[in-house]
Amino acid sequence: MKEPPLSWLRGTVVLHISGEQVEGLINAVTEAGIVIWNVKATGSGVSLRLLLNDFYALRPLLKQTGCRMHITGRIGLPFVAARLWKRKFFAAGLVLFGIVLVLLCSLVWSVRVEGNKRLASEDVLDAARREGIYPFQWIWRMDSPDKLSKHLAARLPGVSWVGIERNGTAVKIQIVEAALPEKKPINSPRHLISRSDAVITDIYAEQGRPVVQRNARVKKGEVLISGILGDEANRQAVVAKGEVKGLVWHEYNIEVPLQKKNTAYTGERKDRSYFVLGKWAVQLWGYGKSPFEESRTLTELDPLTWRNIRLPIGWMTEKEMEVKETRETLTPQAAKEAGMALAEADIAARYGSDSIIKSQKILHEKKENGKVYMKVLFEVEERITEELPIVYNQGE
DSSP: OOOOTTHHHHOEEEEEEESTTHHHHHHHHHHTTOOEEEEEEETTEEEEEEEGGGTGGGHHHHHHHTOEEEEEEEESHHHHHHHHHHTHHHHHHHHHHHHHHHHHTTBOOEEEEESOSSSOHHHHHHHHHHTTOSTTOBGGGSOOHHHHHHHHHHHSTTEEEEEEEEETTEEEEEEEEOOOOOOOOOOOOEEEEESSOEEEEEEEEEESEEOOOTTOEEOTTOEEEESEEEOSSSEEEOBOEEEEEEEEEEEEEEEEESEEEEEEEEEEEEEEEEEEETTEEEEEEOOSOOOOSSEEEEEEEEEEEETTEEEEEEEEEEEEEEEEEEEEEOOHHHHHHHHHHHHHHHHHHHHOTTOEEEEEEEEEEEEETTEEEEEEEEEEEEEOEEEEEOOTTSOO
């Protein structure tokens, strides 16, 4: 006979029948309307299969024919359910894990913004939150992408198009900003003045009238290039442009310790592994206290992905690496050179990388409490101009 439909769901029993009247038993089973299949002769009898519902109807026929049976297999959903029932906690854990996984996959886990240049991402995310797009929002509570795009575009000024794309638990907001005409800076008439006391070394007036010459000594706030052209009768105010360099003196108080502390990795490390589920992490390996006196920890997260969708589950590894602190003793000369290098770097950062140190003079130097103290005067050639708006009707 053929295997009946849905036999796996209904449950199948595999039997081995032995005895002198095996053929009579098979005839009796057929007459009783019991469906059997996969009937095969063995050395001591026959092997067959029947539905679980017909198993108990077979016993009276065994007594009539004097045959014996031995169950060799149980196949189907009823037997799987019975085995799971014996392991209630394991089955409940599987069901709970499935429910939690479905719930986690029904949440929005990340929202990212792309394509924005002028518009701040924080403003886009704030507008998206008002429309119901934010992390830990239920996906089924969100409107369709078309509606969300339309409403979000209305909330964001200077945007010509907004696209909403959802891939699994991640939402991407694509921004196309409207093209704006280039804004030219509005320059009001101005002078170029000195921002410090200096001796002029070079002056170039692109626009405006230079009022100082090379080697002239100027004070802070003195006009270098005037934005007023003409005489008293015919005056015109312009935007003064140009470049003026001068010698400026800067005094630095330098303090350098004679002992330098360095930190380096030794190569020894201890790893800890975690199973990550959403915001929770369960440690799997790497238990125990840290064996290192000093260490630094590097964390690596490896989430599971499915079709380019980042799932809220995965693994996390913590790499605790041992570090060793060493101390280096500097000679007074080396400390002095290090302090001078720091001062020169500060001058370049404050007054421009094109600044040139013409000379340096140590005014005072001493060694005290494990440190070298110096007072140094630097002579620097640098740009000295700054802008001063022209106030009308008040002359220069």
